Amino acid sequence: MDFFQLLSDIEKVDPEVYERFDARRRVFKHFGAMGKKLTAAAMPGLVSGLFSKAYGQATSLPADVVNVLNLALSLEYLEFYFYDTALNRPTYGLPTSATLFTTTPATATSERQGIVLIRNDEEGHIKTLRAALGAAAIPAPDRALFDYSGGAGSLKGPFADVFTSSATFYKVAQSFVDTGVRAYKGGAPTLFNNKDLLETALNIHSVEARHSSHVRTIRRGKAANLDGPPAALAAPGSPATAPKSWISGIDNGGASPGTTVSTTPIYGAGSPATDYPAENNIVQAGRTITNDSGINDVAASEAFDEPLDPKTVRTIARNFVASTSTLFT
């Protein structure tokens, strides 16, 4: 078998053949492990296995990996429907009398367009996670299962005006994106043995962090009555209303610490706290950052985001789905 002629021929009809191998480079470990035992007789079987992996479906995933990915997928649905509802209120039977976000000065740099971009990313994440999970993915949840008032299905939670008040909308948005960043950070180590899935999760994680930065930027702008481009240079103030684009300490409990469904747990410690410290943590890898770097507690906490455990993430998210739903249970 002329292996290289084969690759060359395939490249003529599939220019991405090398990319396929690169993305799934583990298949080459079969060769690496066998190394010296490679014989001409063994080549056909090895090559056939290699191609089935390069082009085939993922094999069944371990249960803990499935759990992490399905929690991530559930969070993505929660976020997707949140932004999609806000963008398309008539479709969801909601009034449009109040302006949720501005559409000026130009479409591309408007507040609304930023939300469109975030909504689209979340839909892409749903697509990606469903593909990774295959038949192990949860059934696609119905929009009706979600309650963005934070009322666990009553629609009368503390954020009941979420789709009529711009301020409330962004409070909830910030809470979701910040929870998402911590959730992916908490879930990533479970994916350690599957390098491709790990990288995929990290590539979602950093996009969620970009979203968080942007939503926080918008909130700073709102606090200064600045929409669109000028918002990017609004000054930070109270963490409750004008947060930085990064998390300072525990951000005073986030966007709505005083409501009955409080945002405080989003920035607090998970369980166990040694593995999932609160966002105001200043000790990393056994080193006290303030001492080592001569910076204050605020800067030291901002420099590192903290992970959150799945159970705490579920407890936070449960407030936003009907109590009868199995999502986040």
Add this chain to the structure above:
Amino acid sequence: MTELPFSGPTPGNAGSLLTTPLQRRSFLRYSGAGVALTGLLLAGCDDDDSTDHSAAFVDVGSGDLGVLNYAYALEQLEYAFYTQVKNGAYYKGLGASSVEKQILDDLAFHEKAHVDLFRNALGSNAIKDLEPDFSTINFDDRSIVLGTARAFEDTGVAAYNGAARYFETPTYLPLAGKIVSVEARHAALIRDILSFNAFVATDVVDLYTPAATGGIGAGAGSGLERSLRPALIVNAVNQYLQVGSKLNVSKFV
């Protein structure tokens, strides 16, 4: 990988260094193949590997220490950049209450925390202090300073995401995760300052476009960050390091 994004500013954009032949090389370098097979594969490819393994390069190594030293190197470069920013006319001209000044100060604090932590965590295993070469950067020019900051932050995110797979144990994965999201927050804000709503854009994220029909997930794209392998990253950042400090990441497999 048909597209090699690098969100560099127009001046000093490192993207042009990411050439097509490199793709083939990195494919080979990271294929994980045994020595015998690597030899075979090389025989079937163009011989365009011109990597200089002389003393001009700092070898970050491999495994957990390699990834940590690779991260340490990038953080050194970032921190050196923000330190230099403070000597430029642009930063010096910012008022005490300037929001841009507050942001740049925060970024410098954060990067200092990252650098010091890696140095302390690595101890005697740390690579040497790198000598940056920022001679191509005009630190007096706002758009160049912010554009280069954007490039460094975006590169950091793509680098962390693309290097996590080279950890041999999960020990330091959480630490890398704690840092990369902060880099992403930095990147998004700098991008929003330069061009509002560019916090995610096609150069750094494989943007998803919904389909008119077919339901959720029927559209094109993935919404994923475009992570980059170490070989591509160092080809972009080595221009900012002096001879003797340029990075060699060839041991990651």
